Amino acid sequence: MQAWKDYQAQHKDRFLNELLDLLRIPSISAKSEHKADMQKCAEAVQQRLLEAGADKVEIYTTEGHPLVYGEKIIDPAKPTVLVYGHYDVQPAEPLELWKSGPFDPVIIDGKIFARGSCDDKGQFYMHVKALETMVKTNTLTTNIKFCIEGEEEVGSPNLGKFVAANKDLLKADCILISDTAMLSLETPSIDTGVRGLSYIEVEVTGPNRDLHSGVYGGAVANPITILAKMIASCHDENNHITIPRFYDDVVEATPEERKLMAAAPYNEKEYAADLGVKELWGEKGFTTNERTGIRPTLELNGIWGGYIGEGAKTVLPSKAFAKISARLVPNQSSDKITDLIINHLEKIAPPYVTVRASLHHGGEPYMTPIDSKAYKAAAAAIKDTFGKEAIPVRGGGSIPICALFEKELGIKIVFMGFGLDSDNLHSPNEKFNVENFYKGIETIPHFHKHFSAI
């Protein structure tokens, strides 16, 4: 395997520069103004896959943003690994909190700062460079397929249709995804699951127009006040979610799993200090690790209403809005939870206002078995490069398409993430450590080696 190391050492600067180029494209899927950037980014991914040695790379148009499919087939009899990733990124707001431009990547102290550096351009690109490494050193032992989509950050609304219509094309023996984190380079870990998601927007309408808060104040319900009361009522004094039947389908973690989780190296004080809070918050009866791993949540992602500009405006607004999302754990169903939340919000609306709630997108929770061939290959690959056993942990994030992949293709997913929780995903100053990027490129060929051998 010295050939891999030599090749990567020789080309490491180019690998990094190529990633930086990719990060310069503002491929924000949520914003229609970036439609052209999405196409440009898809074309860049296509070009890079071809340069890395893929035989065939196609851009598939969808009703939304394009998807890039690529493959390197060495022998149909060999095992096939399907790599899933996404070239779209989250919006960069609030822009004023970025220390450098979100799409002007800079490297400071060994960290690549840019929107998408970790989530997921930096991570899927490790697979492109791993492919190049194996092709150029004539060491590829599996077939590799790439499915790099452009709508992960908006809930993959069109990927399901593509997968259902292209089962033969996507046929593989496992799906490999690098879109999660590990505890640290010192404590490598593998996520054994991702949470599901129900992302809802709610609109509360009081009076039919904005009013003068002096002339009308006190005599008509203020939709901000009502929305605040509705939001406040959704968590009780123990920070349990109060929406009826919300927890009905939650599979409680076993005492053994909770014991294993408690053994992971973890310091609540450091965690709080890193976040700059005096006290952590969360559901009573669970540790912080459990709260982000095995428990569902309900978070406010945004709220707005009335005058939010400079200075003061004495308005009693007509409308107030919130974006609310639940993270789900097995066996919660995204559709069912979405209905529960929407119905609950509409039901608790007092008669002074009109409430409309609707789904942005959702996704099912997903658990990966730790006795699968793919998980074993990932664990062995990590041991090869890190010299340590990977700890299995439950991830808090969501990759909405996982459950669908398994259902349509009948194969298991393995998560081999090289990010860190502190990478500021979805936040200003998102970063990806250069070392993690290289470590991923180093580890991935080992995965293919083990997967074809097991």
Place this chain on the structure above:
Amino acid sequence: MQAWKDYQAQHKDRFLNELLDLLRIPSISAKSEHKADMQKCAEAVQQRLLEAGADKVEIYTTEGHPLVYGEKIIDPAKPTVLVYGHYDVQPAEPLELWKSGPFDPVIIDGKIFARGSCDDKGQFYMHVKALETMVKTNTLTTNIKFCIEGEEEVGSPNLGKFVAANKDLLKADCILISDTAMLSLETPSIDTGVRGLSYIEVEVTGPNRDLHSGVYGGAVANPITILAKMIASCHDENNHITIPRFYDDVVEATPEERKLMAAAPYNEKEYAADLGVKELWGEKGFTTNERTGIRPTLELNGIWGGYIGEGAKTVLPSKAFAKISARLVPNQSSDKITDLIINHLEKIAPPYVTVRASLHHGGEPYMTPIDSKAYKAAAAAIKDTFGKEAIPVRGGGSIPICALFEKELGIKIVFMGFGLDSDNLHSPNEKFNVENFYKGIETIPHFHKHFSAI
């Protein structure tokens, strides 16, 4: 008085066109980008006062926006009326709800649609045109002074200093303000008071940066959720305000005053239908009229936090903000209530977050006696032009400078407002009925006639 009527009939189109020109200047005092517009508007007011026959008109610079002072002195021995008004306007947001440009005035069905049409350009300009009428027909029987400021909508932060430094200049026998409403042209009324104001902004900080709501969700307090809980706790189930000692200094209206208020023609069903709400909301134990007149309120004027753009972003934000204002009644003190609110918000903040609250601006409530010479002159003037007795009512809005005027100058204020509650003050599609504008110009000379005669 036929001379007034003839003159006004002859020049009515010009009067209206001059107002439309004034409305074209976007004199938004809250926004620093409109600094030049403020100066331009002050100069326009100066010019119009000179054209209307004022002897002397000066623009006074302040630490904020300029103030226009003008006068027409016919005889120092005659009574002097000080007219107060403001040429600044509220911000026009939300812009997308305007049917025409806020600064492109249009007249539709006899209504002038533009920001500031009623509040207060249209109303103070009635006084300018009334001055012109009396000067041109040689019928002026009082001295008239004008104090037209540019910071009313941001709480008049510099007017107090100007008044204190220019007591001689402003010396008068009464202050006349047209910046309020009447019930209707069929039911003319005179406001006997305005509510005070405490306008506060609150910032809630949770984690020190925006976080991924999946990776961290459930383990750290969400500042939107906390802010919602804080806001929700400020009104109890009877819609009483829960801030300790908030009601301490409220002078309860007498049964007689409440009886008089209940006699005013008023239909709650029509009120609710006009606002498009199924049910009205408000403090238990009080009628709608009382809720907007004799009771203090706490209203949310704006709220924001997290992602508020198009689509979805799974962020757990670092900060959430709200603009909150209380309307005050005699004898509440704005300073005291401001302290109570700020201290309360900081006190109820849970240990997971940091809360900072600060004052935007405030103003004291004000009551005008109905047995003063000025009130009697206003009532007589309205009877002259409307043929009906004006009903005394308590206004819900605020004119922060009233209490200060009385304290510094030792004279009483009378409110002679010609707007309507339905004029969409501070809202999209603000309007002022052309007929109300003319009716004001017609009524004001009668006020001066009566004031000099009583």
